[in-house]
Amino acid sequence: xxxxxETDRSGGSNRLDRRLLLERLSSYWLVGAGLxxxxxxxxxxxxxxxxxxxxVSEYSLFQMMTSSNWDPAADEFGFxxxxxxxxxxxxxxxxxxxxxAILAAIYIAEYAEGRTKVLVSSFIDVLAAxxxxxxxxxxxxxxVPFVGDYLAPAVGAHSIGLGIVTxxxxxxxxxxxxxxxxxxxxxxxxxxxLRESSLGVGATKWETIxxxxxxxxxxxxxxxxxxxxxxVFGATIVPAMLIGGQTAIPESPFDAxxxxxxLIVNDFGELMSIPLTxxxxxxxxxxxxxxxxxxxxxxxxxxxxxxxxxxx
Amino acid sequence: MDRYTEQRLFGFLxxxxxxxxxxxxxxxxxxxLWRGGRVFVTDPAVMVTAPGSRYMLDGGGxxxxxxxxxxxxxxxxxxxxxxxxxxxxMFLQSDYSSERTSDVINMFLNVLWGxxxxxxxxxxxxxxxxxxxxxxLIFGTIAIAxxxxxxxxxxxxxxxxAAPDAVKEASYGLGATRFETARMTxxxxxxxxxxxxxxxxxxxxxxxxxxxxTAGRSTQMPGGPFDPATTLPILIFEQAASFNAEVRxxxxxxxxxxxVAVLALxxxxxxxxxRFARFAPGGRHS
Numbered sequence: 001x002x003x004x005x006e007t008d009r010s011g012g013s014n015r016l017d018r019r020l021l022l023e024r025l026s027s028y029w030l031v032g033a034g035l036x037x038x039x040x041x042x043x044x045x046x047x048x049x050x051x052x053x054x055x056v057s058e059y060s061l062f063q064m065m066t067s068s069n070w071d072p073a074a075d076e077f078g079f080x081x082x083x084x085x086x087x088x089x090x091x092x093x094x095x096x097x098x099x100x101a102i103l104a105a106i107y108i109a110e111y112a113e114g115r116t117k118v119l120v121s122s123f124i125d126v127l128a129a130x131x132x133x134x135x136x137x138x139x140x141x142x143x144v145p146f147v148g149d150y151l152a153p154a155v156g157a158h159s160i161g162l163g164i165v166t167x168x169x170x171x172x173x174x175x176x177x178x179x180x181x182x183x184x185x186x187x188x189x190x191x192x193x194l195r196e197s198s199l200g201v202g203a204t205k206w207e208t209i210x211x212x213x214x215x216x217x218x219x220x221x222x223x224x225x226x227x228x229x230x231x232v233f234g235a236t237i238v239p240a241m242l243i244g245g246q247t248a249i250p251e252s253p254f255d256a257x258x259x260x261x262x263l264i265v266n267d268f269g270e271l272m273s274i275p276l277t278x279x280x281x282x283x284x285x286x287x288x289x290x291x292x293x294x295x296x297x298x299x300x301x302x303x304x305x306x307x308x309x310x311x312x
Numbered sequence: 313m314d315r316y317t318e319q320r321l322f323g324f325l326x327x328x329x330x331x332x333x334x335x336x337x338x339x340x341x342x343x344x345l346w347r348g349g350r351v352f353v354t355d356p357a358v359m360v361t362a363p364g365s366r367y368m369l370d371g372g373g374x375x376x377x378x379x380x381x382x383x384x385x386x387x388x389x390x391x392x393x394x395x396x397x398x399x400x401x402m403f404l405q406s407d408y409s410s411e412r413t414s415d416v417i418n419m420f421l422n423v424l425w426g427x428x429x430x431x432x433x434x435x436x437x438x439x440x441x442x443x444x445x446x447x448x449l450i451f452g453t454i455a456i457a458x459x460x461x462x463x464x465x466x467x468x469x470x471x472x473x474a475a476p477d478a479v480k481e482a483s484y485g486l487g488a489t490r491f492e493t494a495r496m497t498x499x500x501x502x503x504x505x506x507x508x509x510x511x512x513x514x515x516x517x518x519x520x521x522x523x524x525x526t527a528g529r530s531t532q533m534p535g536g537p538f539d540p541a542t543t544l545p546i547l548i549f550e551q552a553a554s555f556n557a558e559v560r561x562x563x564x565x566x567x568x569x570x571x572v573a574v575l576a577l578x579x580x581x582x583x584x585x586x587r588f589a590r591f592a593p594g595g596r597h598s
Contacts, residue, residue, distance in 0.1 A: 026490075231426075264430055
């Protein structure tokens with residue numbers, strides 16, 4: 001018994017040393033891991049900035065953004081068609097996706113109950129996890145013929161099926177699960193007293209939702225929409241598969257076109273022999289990063305500001 | 313329109329929107345399974361056959377190269393990313409960093425989380441060019457790991473935040489060090505952490521934009537970590553619009569494999585999260 005305590009004690013001090021050493025080593029590692037996030041971001045920004053210097057020093061940024069002539073072989077770098085295409089796709093997808101997402105979020109948060117609710121929200125999670133290439137493939141099989149044969153003739157436009165509308169239809173579905181889950185989260189965080197007092201003074205369920213709940217959950221929903229904008233903006237695979245790749249400014253939404261990410265996909269790799277092209281495409285990547293950053297930052301600011309203004 | 317009609321109208325619209333989204337989900341999964349399933353029925357060996365020498369032209373052989381490429385790229389990437397993500401999430405707990413530091417790092421993580429995958433692809437390709445290497449399996453792994461890292465960190469951080477404070481207090485009360493306490497917290501939050509890792513894996517295996525330029529779009533079996541490789545999403549992306557019906561059908565079969573893998577992973581994450589709930593205080597089996 002006595003010897004056992006002896007060995008325990010000596011072993012214990014040894015073990016304490018080991019534990020403290022592990023503590024010290026692990027704290028270095030964890031601080032490193034925490035800083036890794038910042039370092040990674042810094043490294044990405046620095047690399048992209050440094051690599052896009054050659055093109056910016058050669059041509060003015062304004063000139064590149066407003067020129068519609070993209071012909072790297074002739075040293076012409078105009079981003080305008082891609083910028084117009086990106087704006088088209090983003091605005092159209094969000095115009096279709098946002099109401100859909102908000103209404104579906106209202107359904108899940110306010111109407112659905114019990115098992116239906118669990119089932120519907122886990123289906124939404126599944127939708128969020130489906131890879132975008134699969135959406136692209138199904139788009140090719142289903143949406144392209146639909147747009148080319150029915151939708152475009154119905155509104156009197158001509159379309160080969162591939163084009164901005166096709167991409168927007170698919171992207172509108174892809175962004176919804178993401179916006180739904182954020183909106184549902186902020187709707188469900190609201191206290192039940194809000195619902196009870198609104199219903200108690202005689203408002204209908206819809207009036208409660210429209211005038212009280214959407215307002216109180218507004219900051220969260222707003223930032224979900226802004227984050228959704230960022231998502232559509234940076235979407236790559238679906239536009240690359242469905243937009244049809246055309247380096248001219250699209251005349252109608254049914255035209256083929258290009259977006260900033262598809263510009264990168266189509267030209268990277270093939271044109272690496274021309275160093276300026278590489279630099280121009282990296283500049284496009286940097287632009288994507290900065291704009292998405294603005295959307296994210298805007299979402300954060302909006303949430304903070306509106307939270308103060310729309311207090312309940 | 314009186315208020316009751318309005319109420320009924322919007323109640324209907326809300327239900328219709330949810331139904332529409334679910335309908336689209338069913339259609340996407342259904343079309344993928346149907347089209348891919350038909351290919352498997354006529355040619356069951358397509359998944360385990362190596363591609364022929366003129367694969368992109370005549371679709372000879374199968375797409376085993378993409379299946380193996382996906383596994384060899386995404387599994388190591390998930391291991392690396394989950395270790396980093398759990399460490400970062402541990403650091404973000406108050407024991408190692410102040411509230412302010414956590415906020416700043418969280419802001420950067422949010423930005424990384426929202427960054428389009430194509431930017432990671434461009435970033436890694438720039439590094440490949442800078443070091444004079446060629447696009448290969450190892451760089452695909454790096455790109456996917458960078459892509460998964462913010463996703464997993466967010467899940468892990470949320471799970472650790474939701475772990476009861478009592479675990480931490482009890483652990484410190486018994487004289488445990490910070491690292492031992494952090495390990496206990498991770499254990500208590502294990503269901504969420506595991507779910508996060510699996511979701512990260514699912515996102516990684518389905519993403520094409522990050523690996524499109526970095527893994528090398530090879531049409532041969534992957535030789536080693538420094539040889540070009542390809543993944544299932546790249547294969548689908550490249551072959552979905554091919555003029556050769558045989559090549560196109562391989563894209564359908566590949567999307568069948570991919571969607572089954574993703575659905576199985578989601579199911580596994582739900583089941584495993586339930587299983588590991590016994591480690592969590594107040595969990596089902598505690």
